[in-house]
Amino acid sequence: MLKNRLWIAATVITVGISGVVMADTRQDQAAWMEGFPPPQGSIIRNSDRDFFSFPKLTWSVCHLRQLLPTKAVSRGLAAPVPFEYRPDRNIDQIEFRRSDTGETMSWAEAYTANHTDGLIVLHKGKVLYERYSGCLDELGKHAIMSMTKSIVGLMAEILIAEGVLDEHALAGELVPELKAGAFGNATLRQILNMTTGLKYSEDYTDPKADVWVYNEAASPLPKPPGFEGPRSYFEYLQTIEPEGQHGEAFAYKTINVDAVGWIIARATGKSIAELLSERIWQKIGAEQEAYFTIDSIGTPFAGGGLSGGLRDLARIGQLMLDEGSLNGEQLIPKDAIKSITAGANPEDFAKAGYDTIPNGSYKSLWWLFHNDNGAYAARGVHGQTIYIDPTAQMVIVRFASHPTPGNAANDPTSLPAYQALADYLLN
Amino acid sequence: MLKNRLWIAATVITVGISGVVMADTRQDQAAWMEGFPPPQGSIIRNSDRDFFSFPKLTWSVCHLRQLLPTKAVSRGLAAPVPFEYRPDRNIDQIEFRRSDTGETMSWAEAYTANHTDGLIVLHKGKVLYERYSGCLDELGKHAIMSMTKSIVGLMAEILIAEGVLDEHALAGELVPELKAGAFGNATLRQILNMTTGLKYSEDYTDPKADVWVYNEAASPLPKPPGFEGPRSYFEYLQTIEPEGQHGEAFAYKTINVDAVGWIIARATGKSIAELLSERIWQKIGAEQEAYFTIDSIGTPFAGGGLSGGLRDLARIGQLMLDEGSLNGEQLIPKDAIKSITAGANPEDFAKAGYDTIPNGSYKSLWWLFHNDNGAYAARGVHGQTIYIDPTAQMVIVRFASHPTPGNAANDPTSLPAYQALADYLLN
Known part of the structure; x- marks a missing residue:
């Protein structure tokens, strides 16, 4: 130094x-x-x-x-x-x-x-x-912060270029646990470009917004006694329901990237x-x-x-x-x-x-x-x-x-x- | 790599x-x-x-x-x-x-x-x-683990050799907040050699042992609602009461080292x-x-x-x-x-x-x-x-x-x- x-x-x-x-x-x-x-x-x-x-x-x-x-x-x-x-x-x-x-x-x-x-x-x-x-x-x-997303996107593109991941594959194929939820029939490309149709609100002014459940699931700090919600990214991602069609529009939703992280981890x-x-x-x-x-x-x-x-x-x-x-x-x-x-x-x-x-x-x-x-x-x-x-x-x-x-x-x-x-x- | x-x-x-x-x-x-x-x-x-x-x-x-x-x-x-x-x-x-x-x-x-x-x-x-x-x-x-103590001891000895710390000084002089408690009239040397007289039990089989209060004070995880105890090393160290005389015998008590850490931080x-x-x-x-x-x-x-x-x-x-x-x-x-x-x-x-x-x-x-x-x-x-x-x-x-x-x-x-x-x- x-x-x-x-x-x-x-x-x-x-x-x-x-x-x-x-x-x-x-x-x-x-x-x-x-x-x-x-x-x-x-x-x-x-x-x-x-x-x-x-x-x-x-x-x-x-x-x-x-x-x-x-x-x-x-x-x-x-x-x-x-x-x-x-x-x-x-x-x-x-x-x-x-x-x-x-x-x-x-x-x-x-x-x-x-x-x-x-x-x-x-x-x-x-x-x-x-x-x-x-x-x-x-x-x-x-x-x-969200520049992390871009770093993760780069890693996904490296794996796609190397043939480890297929951008046309469905998330439900890449990570079977995602099959039943909204991510199941989204392609990796749709997730990477955030054109997925996901029921997920990041409106911090709404106390019932999904982002609060997400934040609690994401937190590594101990949960209060009796806590029953999801307590990991992986558990939370499986609860996401569809809203609209995949591939129709760009909608910036952070949870897409956590799905990419899971796909990368499972593949590598x-x-x-x-x-x-x-x-x-x-x-x-x-x-x-x-x-x-x-x-x-x-x-x-x-x-x-x-x-x-x-x-x-x-x-x-x-x-x-x-x-x-x-x-x-x-x-x-x-x-x-x-x-x-x-x-x-x-x-x-x-x-x-x-x-x-x-x-x-x-x-x-x-x-x-x-x-x-x-x-x-x-x-x-x-x-x-x-x-x-x-x-x-x-x-x-x-x-x-x-x-x-x-x-x-x-x-x-x-x-x-x-x-x-x-x-x-x-x- | x-x-x-x-x-x-x-x-x-x-x-x-x-x-x-x-x-x-x-x-x-x-x-x-x-x-x-x-x-x-x-x-x-x-x-x-x-x-x-x-x-x-x-x-x-x-x-x-x-x-x-x-x-x-x-x-x-x-x-x-x-x-x-x-x-x-x-x-x-x-x-x-x-x-x-x-x-x-x-x-x-x-x-x-x-x-x-x-x-x-x-x-x-x-x-x-x-x-x-x-x-x-x-x-x-x-x-x-406790090899940390030795690294801290080395730092204290460096500061003593450089004249930044005086091994004969009392902890209560070096950190006034320690004056009222058991550490107050212990010399830095006594603390460094763990010959202090401190009322502190590290008996993990005793549910009322001091170590449990210490562990809770030391934890960086959020406290339960209504928690009133000490919630930092510094707060906890001030609660220690004397037991026996300083300088009489070696007794391995971890809290001595947290006092050294405080003394070093205050001095430097x-x-x-x-x-x-x-x-x-x-x-x-x-x-x-x-x-x-x-x-x-x-x-x-x-x-x-x-x-x-x-x-x-x-x-x-x-x-x-x-x-x-x-x-x-x-x-x-x-x-x-x-x-x-x-x-x-x-x-x-x-x-x-x-x-x-x-x-x-x-x-x-x-x-x-x-x-x-x-x-x-x-x-x-x-x-x-x-x-x-x-x-x-x-x-x-x-x-x-x-x-x-x-x-x-x-x-x-x-x-x-x-x-x-x-x-x-x-x-």
Whole structure:
């Protein structure tokens, strides 16, 4: 660690630019969980119903393992493969127009406005910009939330490309326990593209919404005496009833991904945590172990349970940009990534009403923008993203703890900033 | 990881001896938590009262983080420093006499008899023997239980050697919250040597024993409604009442170490997890992140909460043997280790009745054998040990899941085996 810091410092000096790895304190953050003991009012416990809501979220996004049981994603034992640094201090001054108000904003202003915890920019595989704030530093790990879905989608596409999984197979064939429920006659492709017809409501304002039963089933914390509901992802998935027809429209429902996780585990004999370690984390020169939150029987939360380091997520983004090759070695099949970047049908997507992503689509648990640059992304609530622009040869990873879960709240100050940076790099 | 395996294989081939890193399946183990889902009867949940008793223990020792919230001990981001390998396949045939029955036993027989999960032997810093079983492999981490105490003792001795802590200071001066209770007028030295007079019973057969209140205070899992007891280590430590006089006799009470953890945190502004990362884990070329179990406010369990990789614990042992230097760099003060190896008064120790360690003493949370070789050890229930023999220049780390917690059950088939190996290396 000390050596690594020195190495970075030396790099910075070499290129004559300071401020590559910046760390600062966000003004919007209270001092949670500091002190021995932390003062009353600053303690966050897993028994707090609001531990994953703003403002406690600003601490919890970096410390989920301190609240919940987890499963490691080993990086293996080999040396990390460090990035090259080519810091560009002009980036903070890049200006763009907010897509909501039309006002001009700088990249640096957007960094703050989006409650960013960490942001890294790669161009042609080299680090141009790297900055940490709030609860995060280079040794920390951040919840990537629904970006987990995209990582799981990538693993599914790898298995499809290798012939281990058939995208046309029905979930009920792949996992017989799913046969009787709504998933039974959905194809793996429909599940991966979230065009399944499932009776499942994620409306948090409705106390009878399905998501509450799902959350309780997913929790690894002990159940109250007499609890009779499902208490694992696998048990819960079997209770889902059909609603509408599979294949008709895109509807973003997290439970699809837990079904994918089960299908992968059954097909490979490995949990998605083990498979992710073997197939990706141990191969990309990752710096840090990652981890999944799990349910009470150790099942990793495929729909959103991964936490990892900023640079390691950037390594995944670069692997996508490079179509699966690293240092001349094809780590994962090119076809796996081509299937994702081909995108899905924007007409199916349009009905879902994502106003900040016009012309978008959702394929294999990735978001496609279908813009001139062919950009696509992994996205998670509260502002998480891996944004990949193949034309600009740019990868951005941002971790954040925006007060509003939905990314529509930060897209107007994010997506135009990414495009402005792409334009800058292309000029 | 792949590279590492190849590297080891290459080493083995180079020296012309197979079987350095062996992995095998223990006959005494059921298949816990395997399958998607695991079959009924093989599931281990944190709501199971027996999750840390044999036989479930055989899985739980490698998977505590899947049951409980944890805090990372970062290894930093630098490359691991690999060991050199000089495998010696004669070791398995070394014979010794059991200290209980007097029967002859081989090293290989003892490996199995002791329910070993992993064992590594270093001689002059090079690996002679390394073997994994049961739930453990080279990418896994194992609960080191009360060996955590010794690691905490080492950190305390570092701070004493550096003048950050005064061994003669009273706990009530170092942590004012401890002033009113039994710890208040105990010196740091008395606490480190466990010669405090504390009213605290660890008798698990007594349902009113203090250990049950302690366990509940220590648990990071949510409390039942209406719970009014202490719910952190810090709260619990303040409730301890005196019994007898400090400084009169050695009495092994885990809570002493939680007091040391608090003293260290207050003095340094860092939890023992952070300090261990900064001062040791990031400096010894560790291969893997380690982790602590924690209480509900994030306090690492100083008395027994650390889990780590077999080789990384061997790196600690070697650092002790080399009096704090690694590759010519003095990582920690020599005096810190000299204070430990000087030992304490065997007369104080004798009263405690550890029949398998005659003439022993307990100093700074380490066990001294006061034998001809000057051997000393970190020890944890169910067979955990770091055994350091300065005369034979030998370090042994063993992880195990012996059915019986107390090491008196495995010492007769362990300590003579270590001595026999030392004799072999010295001849």
